Every structure is written in structure tokens, then in C-alpha cells.
Amino acid sequence: MKPYVRKEVVIIDEIRAEIGRPLPVPLRKCASVAIVENLFAGKRVEDLSLYGEYGEWLGRLLVENALEALGVGPEEIQSYGKAVVTGLAGEQEHGSALLHIAFDGPVREALRDTLSIIPSTEKAGPAGCSVDVPLHSKRAVKVRTHYDAMEVSVADAPRPDEIMVVLCLTTGSRPFPRVGGLLLDQVKGVDGVS
Known part of the structure; x- marks a missing residue:
């Protein structure tokens, strides 16, 4: 099944420069967004498992859209994050169900080499509100150079009976990172942490 x-x-x-200093390679961040109908808006529903199926479909859609927009292969994606904003006629838990039950599977399948968690944030809010999507390395949580965020908003979404679902992908680290910690080329690729 898929949502409307x-x-x-x-x-x-x-990002091509930071305080006047050109980046050797521009940092590209992509937010892939879907505005979907919240079938549970205004209702008291205990079983949210339907949104597991919807979340899986949305994960696939959003990662495909992002890779196409960036014009890169999965090996060029270095970090990721996800977020959801539930319209005010729904519960935050409705968006959470879309984002956490089965969303990650198709994202991991498409990007490969994704051992670390996909960081996330969620909230309920009115149309036009923004959400900061947390970002970090797809290979290991402790790669400090890739701790970042992308602010995302859509002027007419989410409407009260909608949910805004966001997947962000990036092609690199923050501009000129220099606060130490584990570097990307030092990742062991064993546990998604270091």
C-alpha cells in the first residue's frame, strides 16, 4: 500500500564557500520531502501498523528522489537524517509511525554501507513551520566532522490533516571541520558507532 x-x-x-574561503568541493545537501494525507487525523487510533507499510514506501520514494536530484550514486552520499512534522489535527505519534516502523529499510538498501542510525526529529506543527533535520555520517555515529543539520520548510505544508516526511542526504562534511574526533577514513565499519 502507499499513502496519498x-x-x-x-x-x-x-555551499561553495565559508566566510569567503572557497570549498575545494562544494557541499551539497538535499531534502527530499513528501506531503501525505494523515488517515488518522482527528481520530483516536491505537493500531498504527498501517503506517509501517506507508513508511517503507515513503523511504523508497524519498531516497530515490534525493539521489536523482543530486545526480550521484549511493557511494557519494556521506551523511543522512530524517524528520517528520504532523499537521495539527493529528498526533505526533502518527508521524513517528511513518518514520520509525519501516522507513529505514529501503533507505539503507539504496545507500548501502549504512551502519549508523539515521538520526531523526519529529514534531507537530502548522503549515509553513520549519524542522531541523539532524545529520551525521551514514557509516558511523562518532564521525564528528559530519555532525550537521538542514532546516526544511514547505510554505503550505503540512495542512492540519497531513504529515510532512523528510529525508536529507549530503555529499560531504561541514565546511572546513576541525574539532577533532573520528575521521571518515578512520571508520572501522563494524558497529555503526566507530
């Missing part, structure tokens, strides 16, 4: 999607949005944020 009113709108898909893709946002590319390309």
Missing part, C-alpha cells in the same frame, strides 16, 4: 501524496518537494542546498 499531495505534493513532493526536493530542495538542494549547495
Whole structure:
């Protein structure tokens, strides 16, 4: 099954310089967004398992949209994150069900080499509100150079009976990271932590 999607949005944020210093390679961040109908808006529903199926379908859609928009292969993606905003006629838990039951499977399958958790944030809010999508390395949580975020908003979403689902992918670290910690080329790739 798949949810009714009113709108898909893709946002590319390309950073070419930091305080006047050009980056050797521009940092590209992509937010892939789907605005979906919340079937549970205004209802008291205990069983949210249907949103597991919806979440799996949305994970696949959003990762495909992001890779296509960035024009890169999965090996070029270095970090990721996800977020959801539930419209005010629904519960935050509705968005959470879309984001956490089965969303990650297709994202991991498409990106490969994804041992670390996909960081997330969620909230309920009105149309046009923004959400900060946390980002970190897809290979290991402790890669400090890739701790970042992307602010995402869509002017007319989510409406009260909708949910805004976001997946962000990036092609690199923060500009000129220098606060130490585990570097990407030092990742052991064993446990998703270090």
C-alpha cells in the first residue's frame, strides 16, 4: 500500500564557500520531502501498523528522489537524517509511525554501507513551520566532522490533516571541520558507532 501524496518537494542546498574561503568541493545537501494525507487525523487510533507499510514506501520514494536530484550514486552520499512534522489535527505519534516502523529499510538498501542510525526529529506543527533535520555520517555515529543539520520548510505544508516526511542526504562534511574526533577514513565499519 502507499499513502496519498499531495505534493513532493526536493530542495538542494549547495555551499561553495565559508566566510569567503572557497570549498575545494562544494557541499551539497538535499531534502527530499513528501506531503501525505494523515488517515488518522482527528481520530483516536491505537493500531498504527498501517503506517509501517506507508513508511517503507515513503523511504523508497524519498531516497530515490534525493539521489536523482543530486545526480550521484549511493557511494557519494556521506551523511543522512530524517524528520517528520504532523499537521495539527493529528498526533505526533502518527508521524513517528511513518518514520520509525519501516522507513529505514529501503533507505539503507539504496545507500548501502549504512551502519549508523539515521538520526531523526519529529514534531507537530502548522503549515509553513520549519524542522531541523539532524545529520551525521551514514557509516558511523562518532564521525564528528559530519555532525550537521538542514532546516526544511514547505510554505503550505503540512495542512492540519497531513504529515510532512523528510529525508536529507549530503555529499560531504561541514565546511572546513576541525574539532577533532573520528575521521571518515578512520571508520572501522563494524558497529555503526566507530
